[in-house]
Amino acid sequence: MGEHLAAGPRSRPVGASLGGAVADSAPDGVSGVDGADRPHLLGMLPADLLAWMQQNGVPGGITEARKVLGHLVSTGEPHLSSMRLPVSKALSAAVHSRLDHQRLEILERFVDPADKSVRYLFRHPDGATSEAVRIPLHKAGRYSVCLSSQVGCAMRCAFCATGRLGLQRNLAAWEMVAAFMTVRDEVRAENGGRVTGAVFMGQGEPLHNYGAVIRAAQILSDPCGGRISADAITISTVGLVPRIRQYTAEGHKFRLIVSLSSAIAERREGLLPIAGKWSLEELAEALREHQAAAGGRMTVAWVLMSGVNTGPEEAEALARLLGDVPLRVNLIDVNDARPDGFRRAPDAERKAFMDALQVLRAPVVRRYSVGQDQRSACGMLASTWAPPTAEEPA
Numbered sequence: 541m542g543e544h545l546a547a548g549p550r551s552r553p554v555g556a557s558l559g560g561a562v563a564d565s566a567p568d569g570v571s572g573v574d575g576a577d578r579p580h581l582l583g584m585l586p587a588d589l590l591a592w593m594q595q596n597g598v599p600g601g602i603t604e605a606r607k608v609l610g611h612l613v614s615t616g617e618p619h620l621s622s623m624r625l626p627v628s629k630a631l632s633a634a635v636h637s638r639l640d641h642q643r644l645e646i647l648e649r650f651v652d653p654a655d656k657s658v659r660y661l662f663r664h665p666d667g668a669t670s671e672a673v674r675i676p677l678h679k680a681g682r683y684s685v686c687l688s689s690q691v692g693c694a695m696r697c698a699f700c701a702t703g704r705l706g707l708q709r710n711l712a713a714w715e716m717v718a719a720f721m722t723v724r725d726e727v728r729a730e731n732g733g734r735v736t737g738a739v740f741m742g743q744g745e746p747l748h749n750y751g752a753v754i755r756a757a758q759i760l761s762d763p764c765g766g767r768i769s770a771d772a773i774t775i776s777t778v779g780l781v782p783r784i785r786q787y788t789a790e791g792h793k794f795r796l797i798v799s800l801s802s803a804i805a806e807r808r809e810g811l812l813p814i815a816g817k818w819s820l821e822e823l824a825e826a827l828r829e830h831q832a833a834a835g836g837r838m839t840v841a842w843v844l845m846s847g848v849n850t851g852p853e854e855a856e857a858l859a860r861l862l863g864d865v866p867l868r869v870n871l872i873d874v875n876d877a878r879p880d881g882f883r884r885a886p887d888a889e890r891k892a893f894m895d896a897l898q899v900l901r902a903p904v905v906r907r908y909s910v911g912q913d914q915r916s917a918c919g920m921l922a923s924t925w926a927p928p929t930a931e932e933p934a
């Protein structure tokens with residue numbers, strides 16, 4: 541979710557009227573993604589590489605598969621051809637010649653002088669572009685990476701630039717992993733820093749590209765992959781009920797955040813059109829099930845828009861809807877630099893809403909949206925976003 545770009549180690553997302561027009565899962569994109577002629581190493585877990593080796597008569601076992609992926613992904617060797625793989629010549633030759641390992645091209649890099657976040661614009665092998673954002677964490681030298689899951693997005697949230705693009709295609713797992721690796725490797729090279737978290741809150745609705753996002757998250761948390769703790773990986777969703785249920789049933793350990801932004805059905809449907817596909821009660825029940833299975837607090841994100849969703853009636857509606865579920869509420873200011881008319885809530889309005897939310901007896905945390913100077917903040921992640929016109933606020 542492009543509107544899912546806020547700061548802090550964890551953060552959020554953000555809609556026209558889709559009704560039933562959006563499928564629960566988007567079709568896969570173009571060639572060059574997982575499943576293409578040359579499987580991509582960055583989209584593989586050790587067991588996948590082992591299966592490929594066995595199918596193709598390549599000698600070696602799971603230990604060798606782990607060595608190859610550990611060397612390539614964890615170590616971050618950018619050019620496979622220059623690697624001296626710590627495995628047999630036969631396996632090394634097969635990996636070199638029959639598996640893809642290309643990375644993404646960095647088209648542009650924007651550094652926000654205020655918060656030091658960095659927005660990356662990547663070009664993919666088919667010419668598509670996507671974005672990722674490097675987010676500095678409180679601890680010096682530590683970063684999180686906000687990753688895109690799709691090119692464009694089908695959800696059309698009212699306050700999101702990405703939603704205006706429509707869905708162009710899904711990203712493959714390897715493309716998300718490659719974006720992560722590029723950011724991680726730059727952090728390492730610049731200052732010896734470490735990327736300790738990842739959030740799927742860039743362009744796209746992650747659960748609309750369910751399989752590839754889960755695969756990418758698994759690779760990022762694998763000892764031979766990104767080596768990030770699973771609970772430091774956050775997947776954000778606008779609330780695709782069947783996919784939330786699937787996620788819960790599969791028992792993944794990544795953190796799930798649901799962008800609510802309103803607990804009043806008609807209002808929420810106006811902000812997040814996909815909300816019209818399932819009732820708020822259905823969504824609440826899925827969240828209840830998830831919290832019961834995962835334990836801890838269920839995090840809901842709320843994009844604050846002045847005069848839209850900051851009134852006491854929203855706090856009361858949220859308490860009625862989910863008051864029985866241990867919650868954490870992440871508040872994210874909508875970015876002010878936008879042409880859609882939504883405006884950031886003044887301090888007094890935000891404070892009054894936070895006070896009203898005390899009825900939940902739950903932690904209410906204000907998350908800061910990074911990259912506001914560089915169009916990488918909440919609702920601003922659209923790689924083809926046109927420059928503002930004279931009529932639009934810049």
Ligand code: SF4
Pocket residue numbers: 541542543544553554555693694695696697700701702703704742743744745778
């Ligand atoms: S339109 Fe898509 S990318 Fe934007 S906030 Fe909604 S789900 Fe996220």
